[in-house]
Amino acid sequence: xxxxxxxxxxxxxxxxxxxxxxxxxxxxxxxxxxxxxxxxxxxxxxxxxxxxxxxxxxxxxxxxxxxxxxxxxxxxxxxxxxxxxxxxxxxxxxxxxxxxxxxxxxxxxxxxxxxxxxxxxxxxxxxxxxxxxxxxxxxxxxxxxxxxxxxxxxxxxxxxxxxxxxxxxxxxxxxxxxxxxxxxxxxxxxxxxxxxxxxxxxxxxxxxxxxxxxxxxxxxxxxxxxxxxxxxxxxxxxxxx
Numbered sequence: 001x002x003x004x005x006x007x008x009x010x011x012x013x014x015x016x017x018x019x020x021x022x023x024x025x026x027x028x029x030x031x032x033x034x035x036x037x038x039x040x041x042x043x044x045x046x047x048x049x050x051x052x053x054x055x056x057x058x059x060x061x062x063x064x065x066x067x068x069x070x071x072x073x074x075x076x077x078x079x080x081x082x083x084x085x086x087x088x089x090x091x092x093x094x095x096x097x098x099x100x101x102x103x104x105x106x107x108x109x110x111x112x113x114x115x116x117x118x119x120x121x122x123x124x125x126x127x128x129x130x131x132x133x134x135x136x137x138x139x140x141x142x143x144x145x146x147x148x149x150x151x152x153x154x155x156x157x158x159x160x161x162x163x164x165x166x167x168x169x170x171x172x173x174x175x176x177x178x179x180x181x182x183x184x185x186x187x188x189x190x191x192x193x194x195x196x197x198x199x200x201x202x203x204x205x206x207x208x209x210x211x212x213x214x215x216x217x218x219x220x221x222x223x224x225x226x227x228x229x230x231x232x233x234x235x236x237x238x239x240x241x
Contacts, residue, residue: 003031004233005070007063007085007098009078011105011137012160013153015040018075021219025226030233035062037081037163039156048159052167056084063096071100071233072178075218076137077160079103080167083201086176099236101176101202102229104183105136105215107190108197109172114165123161125154132157136189136215175201181232182208183225185217 006026008019016034023032038058039048049055059081063070074082079101086098106112115131123131129139139157143149180202182195192208199206209228213220 001029001237003029004237005066006030006032006229006233007059007070007072007082008032008034009059009072009074009081009085010034010037011076011078012135012164013132013137013139013157014075017041018216018219019073021222022073022225022229025222027226027230030230033063033066035059037160039159048156050159050162050166052081052084052163052171055081055163056088059085060088066096068095069097069099069236071102071229071236072098073102073104073229074106075104076106076135076215077164079106080109080164080171083109083174083176084167084171086178087171087174090177098176098178100181100232101178102181102183102232103198104218105185105188105190107194108182108200109168110200111194111197112168112172114161114168123158125150128154128157128161131161173200175203177203179205180207181228182206183218183228184208184210185213185215185220186210187212187214188217189215 010016010018016036019034026032036043038046072082082101086101089096115135139153143153180198182198184190195208211217211221218225
C-alpha cells in the first residue's frame with residue numbers, strides 16, 4: 001500500500017527541522033513531506049514571503065507531485081497556512097484534496113488577535129523577539145548572542161509575522177471541507193475557547209487534543225503526537241481505500 005502523504009508546515013521564524021522528532025516517530029505507512037517556507041532550509045536562497053497568498057503559491061508548487069488525498073500538519077503559523085492551502089486546493093480541479101488538517105499550537109483564526117500593532121515589517125528587532133516570546137516561542141539564546149544569526153532570525157520573524165497579518169486580514173473566515181484535528185500543548189498560551197473556534201473554519205468534523213508540553217510539545221512528545229496522526233490517517237484510509 002502506498003504511504004499516505006502528510007505535509008508538514010512549520011512555525012514563524014522556524015524551519016522544517018522542527019518536525020525531525022515527529023518524522024522519526026511516524027510509522028512507515030505515512031509519508032512525511034516537511035516543507036520550508038522561502039528563506040530557509042532548501043529554499044534559503046529565496047526571499048521570504050510576506051503575504052499568505054505568496055506563501056500558499058510557494059507551497060502549491062512544492063506539492064505538485066502529490067496525486068489524490070493527503071493530510072496537513074501545520075504548526076503555529078503553519079496551521080493558518082495549512083488551512084489556506086487546503087481551501088485553495090478545494091477550489092482547483094484535479095483531485096488533489098486534504099482530508100485532515102492537524103491545526104497545531106494556534107488559536108482559531110476567526111477571532112484571533114495579532115500580538116502586535118502596526119506593520120510587522122516596520123517592527124525593530126528587539127520588539128520582534130519580544131512578540132515571539134509572548135506568543136509562546138522564545139528564540140534560542142545561542143541565536144540571540146550571535147550577531148549574524150540574530151539579524152537573520154529577526155528578518156525571518158518579521159516576514160512571517162507580516163504573512164500571518166495578511167492571512168488574518170484577508171482569509172481568517174475561509175473554510176475547508178477537511179476534518180480539523182486541533183492539537184496543543186497543555187502549557188501553551190491558548191485557551192479552550194480559542195481552540196474551539198477552529199470549528200468555524202471547517203464544514204466537517206473538528207476535534208481538540210491536548211498534549212503535555214508547551215508551544216513545542218510536538219518535539220517533547222513526538223511519539224504520542226505520531227500515534228494520534230497515525231490513528232487518524234488509518235481511519236481516513238479505511239474510509240477512502
